[in-house]
Amino acid sequence: MLALRLLNVVAPAYFLCISLVTFVLHLFLFLPSMREDPAAAPLFSPALLHGALFLFLSTNALGNYVLVIQNSPDDLDACQETSKAPCTPPSTHFCRVCARVTLRHDHHCFFTGNCIGSRNMRNFVLFCLYTSLACLYSMVAGVAYISAVLSISFAHPLAFLTLLPTSISQFFSGAVLGSEMFVILMLYLWFAVGLACAGFCCHQLLLILRGQTRHQVRKGVSVRARPWRKNLQEVFGKRWLLGLLVPMFNVGGESSKQWDK
Secondary structure: OHHHHHHHHHHHHHHHHHHHHHHHHHHHHHHHHHOOOOOOOOOOOHHHHHHHHHHHHHHHHHHHHHHHHHOOOOEHHHHHHHOOOOOOOOOOEEEOOOOEEEOOOOEEEOOOOEEEOOOOHHHHHHHHHHHHHHHHHHHHHHHHHHHHHHOOOOOOOOHHHHHHHHHHHHHHHOOOOHHHHHHHHHHHHHHHHHHHHHHHHHHHHHHHHHOOOHHHHHHOOOOOOOOHHHHHHHHHOOOHHHHHHOOOOOOOOOOOOOOOO
8 A cells, every 4th residue: 555655656756857858858959940930931930830730739748737737526424514415326336545435436557646537537538538649649759859969760660669769779879968968768668658548548448438437447337328428428528628728627527416227
């Protein structure tokens, strides 16, 4: 249990460190290298477009990350206080790390240090989505920077796979600078985190379409069959497009108002 509580602190710190490093690289390396194009129009310069897109992705990723932390799933004590009758809804689970019973429990996310359930599932899915997009976009921007600085062509499919071992040998021989080697290492980290978040996002969306949670799947709990549109609406709400563009909590969502029966 002590190891889990320690992981509950280390994982968010690790994510925030990666986010800070990514922001610094974009601000001090990628954007300045794009400003060097004198032929680009001021309003449509690569630096301006890149900065606007990266700001949109990172704002949504970090905004939904904060909302996941702030909005914990409803606990059983709160349910008892707001209900006159005994409140024993299904999908309840006692989390040993959080030391509380949560409603419609999906899983405990160590990177947010919080349980994922009824009130923050929507923000968690959007957090995974925008984190994957921000990481993969950062990888593309980093590849463009490395190809320009080191004059490397990524036209060959195996160029990205052979970049790391080749760069390590060149780094120890002095042909590659420390800053360039750091960017190359970050490329593989962005690629791994981006793919992991994208896969997790797709998995969560599939469970939402089925009206299930990961906890129910692990325990083999059967749920009532409902239309997939209703399952999506309960999590994302009717005004889902607004929540997709701007980090907001419970934009028309109904997931905190009803449970599976």
